[in-house]
Amino acid sequence: MARRRLLGDAFWAGVFALPTEELEVVRHCTLTPDDLALVAAKRSPHGRLAYALLLLTLRHPGRALEAAEVPPALMTAYVARQVDADPTALEVHRLRPQSRREYLAELMRQGGFRSFGRTEARAIVAWLTAIAGSRRTPAELATTLIEELRRRRILLPTPGVLEGLIHEARARAERVAHRALTDGLDVARLAELDGLIAAAPGGSPSRLAWLRGASVSPAAANLHGLVERLRAVRALGIERSREAAVPPIAFDALAGEGLRMTAQHLRDLAQPRRGATLAAAVLRLEAELTDAALLMFDKLMGTLSRRAEQGATEGAAGALRDAQAHLRLLARAGRAVIAAREGGTDAADAVEQAVGWAPFLRAVAEAEDLARPEAIDMRAELVGRWPTMRRFAPALLETFDFEGATGTAGLRKALAVLREMDAAGRRTLPDDAPTGFIRRAWRPFVIGGAGKPDRRAWEVCVLSELRDRLRAGDVWVRGSRRYRNFEDLLLPRPTFAALRAEGPLAVGVAEDIEAHLASRQEALEAAMAEVAALAGAGRLPDATLDEDGLHITPIRAEAPPEVKRFAADAYALLPRIRITDLLLEVDGWTGLSECFTHARSGRPAPDRAALLTAVLADGINLGLTRMAESCRGPALRQLAWTHDWHVREECYAAALARLIEAHRALPLAAAWGDGTTSSSDGQFFRAGGRGEAVGDVNARHGNEPGVAFYTHVSDQFGPFHTKVIAATASEAPHVLDGLLRNGTGLRFAEHYTDTGGATDQVFGLFALLGIRFAPRLRDLKDRRLYTFRNRRPDLTLRNAPLMMPCRMSACGGGGVGDGGGGGRDRS
Template sequence: MKKHEILSPQSRAELFDPPRDPAAIVRHYTLSPDDLTLIRQRRRDANRLGFAVHLAYLKFPGRVLGSEETPAPEMLAFLARQLGIESGAYLEYAQRDETRREHLGEIQSHLRVRPFSRGDYRSVAEIATDEAIGTDRGHAIVAAMIETLRSRSILLPAPTILERIGLAARARARKQAHKNLIEGLEQRAINELQALIAVSDDRDRTRLAWLRDWREAPTQKNLVGVVERLQFVRSLGVGPDREQRILRARYRAIAKETAILSAQHLSRFDTPRRLAALVVFAREMEAILTDAALVMFDKMLGGVYRRADRTYRENLFHRAKALDASARALLHMAKAMLAAKESGEDQDAAVERSLGWERLKALVAETDIVVTNTREDNLIEIVERYPTVRRMIPVLLNVFVFRSWKPNDLLLDALELLRGLHAARPRHLPQRPPTAFLKATWRKLVGRGSTFDRRAYEVAVMMTLRDSLRSGDIWVEGSRAFRAFGDFLLPPETFVARRQEGE
């Protein structure tokens, strides 16, 4: 598609040429009895077939067949069969222009259609502008104009005319969208946005490039880097209400364009367009960085879980080896005692000889510890990685606002408690921190009353937060990947309307 064209060759053919699909040909070009009566008033086969071709073109796609244009062969063959005429007869049609003009005038009267005129420009341009408000797609804009013209029984003008109208409408829609996006911006916000694409003396790249460039590896340093960028974007003063000022499709079109443009490209735009693009960039980056930080948090806790699980399995292996050694020693001693009993020997002497009382005492103590510490989960190993979890708590809780679909969700109370703990730095938990939201295994490990384990509690809360984010029970303001479940559904009024329309 050329720079100043709105339609690709494929779209132009689809909108302005007769269909080639057999079912569509039958639907559009089956001649009615009135059509056949009018056609058979022509004297020669060539005139009958030529008249039928003009009739077909004016019916659909709704335009005049060009004087130098060859009709679609599939359509020509279908019309010829209905008339009982060889399709080759068309080559002899309309050797005089007067004949062609007479036929077109008669067909327009028959179909009650009229040519496109200068008076139609304004109404068609309004249709194109209305459509362009919600989309940049040239096909959709031109298709809306064509549908309107057909409904008003107006013949389609040359494709270039509708394309020019569509281009102008799209330009107007873009300018209006840019105006709506930046209207009411404070001067400080304007200055900050303009500074995104400028290189200052103390930096070797623009803020725009810096915001787009962060490391995705799940580490504490990278998490801090993402959050730093997120806080900077929020400081620009571009509120979430900006997204609602234009239709979502138009917003997505600007966002898609801005995502691939460099600071150099943006600097070439006129001021309204440049500011609008930067507004959308700021809104998109806030959502992208929010999701990036939450995904990084999820992966970091996942790493904590995997390392703890690896340690847990290693401990299981060592416990199994210890129990195996104990079982073999005790089995050897038991056999010696049984043999002593059968032979009438002193069993104490058999124990002393096979294992020794001191060794037996130590072995029983070691085995008792191994059996006591055997668990079905790896929660203790997870808590042992508390320093890793502790470092991400203030980074996360001081930046994001967590919400729940449950009324009075105790997990949110626990998050607020942790936020306060890390801000004021007290050494102990309050006497009754919220725990009802924790799984029973975590509650048992956390303890109760004066025996509350702060380290276990903080780790348990963060692990539960991770699970709740994954399940959708908890959502985050400004996030797209972790947003409220209701955001994925149709608004109630839209659902009702579509159901009534049978959709």
């Protein structure tokens, strides 16, 4: 049975081709002194040239030069100069077949070259099997295989044989992964896994479909549904340690297949592949359900907090309206008391005559009620929503074990107490209920007059603090990918120690902290002195710094009106073209469709038109159903299959990287910039249809739910990275993602953001990476800048700030403080 082709003829032609570019010729065709000594043993010039060409061809591309094959002219001329021969010698004096065979035998004997045979095939397949476990794409495996054959000086066999080696290595790697995931699973456990895909009576969906179909819309009932599914997954007893038994890429591939394939297709798989695929899918489902449940808890608490804040605001405004009459009465009573004091009469009589004593007492009582902090604080409103929290909190606490840093010990103890109370059905708090975790702002609402905590307020405070600590990363859950221990994302200490032992770390700062701080202080003081001198002379560009503070000239539009007219004329010259034709044309230039490989085999999509149609449906947010109805091309089933198996986030990232690289190669791109600077910003998109259920409400964008797209753009106007984030999320943690994980060859020296992308941590990380961070900050005059505590006293301008943010980022040493601290230095 013929195997399916993995790679096209163009790829293999490039593998076996002789070098034609000058750099390639120099790299692969330069003879060493030992080579020249061997070549010099041949007496005739054409013999020396033929001998040298045969030697170099054995090394690269790793095959024998054919008898009638003519090497590229550039290669022949370069080699001829080295062996003192005429490049046309081969044309005049053809090498006899016998001499060619003798030369090849001699070169293979002296150079250690071997022909490819069964022994070499067994050895190379065993070696490639380990590689195939962590590298999935055929192109990667082929490139690795060819390099290894060249390194071992084994002549390359035909493309069909090479593809057969890749097929065999991949099959073996899959069998190894299957055994690793199913090793130790008894027959009963495998039967439980098969029960996930068993046909349900009455045409109902399989249990696996039920597990995959959980709603992620924030609601108490949906959280219970996630918890129920998570318990069902855990009941299967597949240990999480099995995931570490196979390479991450292999596990992701198996888990992706299990979650993407239908139950019918999974039933058609043979063991142990079926068991391994289901085990990987179950482990991935456990992590995804864990993340979904914790994220839903976060959103539910956020929704309750927003409603409590709105209720507190509305309640305060209503109470103020209701209290106006009492305030007027108190004002009259106060005037009467003042007049009595000045006239020397009795104040009580004055109040009685002015407003009446009983109304005065009622007004004082009303004022006292309004003066209580809990009367207008959102925490009091949040405590009032305790019954809503009770609908989902017990299930959450019963399902998850929360771990955390040392500083969260009190909170974790409170969670354990609350879990025990829910299990026992107790309504009163124990006398030793922990209260050390309660923040100062919460204490008036939680701790009563007798010094004992109120049950409802205490529980609401526990849940609110849990949400905050989960978001901060101080509390985590094992098995979660989103809420896991931050230490798990760092290099292990032994690995870091080994890296340091190998040489300097790849960071943009000195490893000696004292030397680094000394250099930063020197640079900072020099910048402060320069700014102080310019400010004293009134020569700061676009800014004034004096005793009254910092005043910055607003940025004006630099483009004159003529530029807008020119842009409109330029766009008018562009031809009107169908977007489908444009997509096909760009694909013809760049081959971006090759990046959308099959999730299992790694091969490109067989139907390019169907693939690009599915991509277009994503791009214009039309959906596969409406796209199939509006075009005369592929049917819905074909589009759905192509989208399920060929369209993934990593495929989009690879295709975008290919587009950016093609854009960079255009001469016109250099007119905009050299590709060393970039900027990033978020854009809010409202969600519709099913997306409304999972979108976040951001007060900045109104009350309609949606998500934010955080996009990085180079100075050549290429959007090289885009990431979907929650509308309520801070942009700052995502700034570095686009610079470090874009898949392109771009290397940036400077990056710009707005205020939302700037935090002290981002400043510090950019300094470590050696990239200049230059954010555009809002309300700069209200900010305090970091300085060293022992700064020189002669660099001050009374109480005014001393340094512009661009100077600070040029030093690479500090960040912008968000207020606080008064006039004190902060280090």
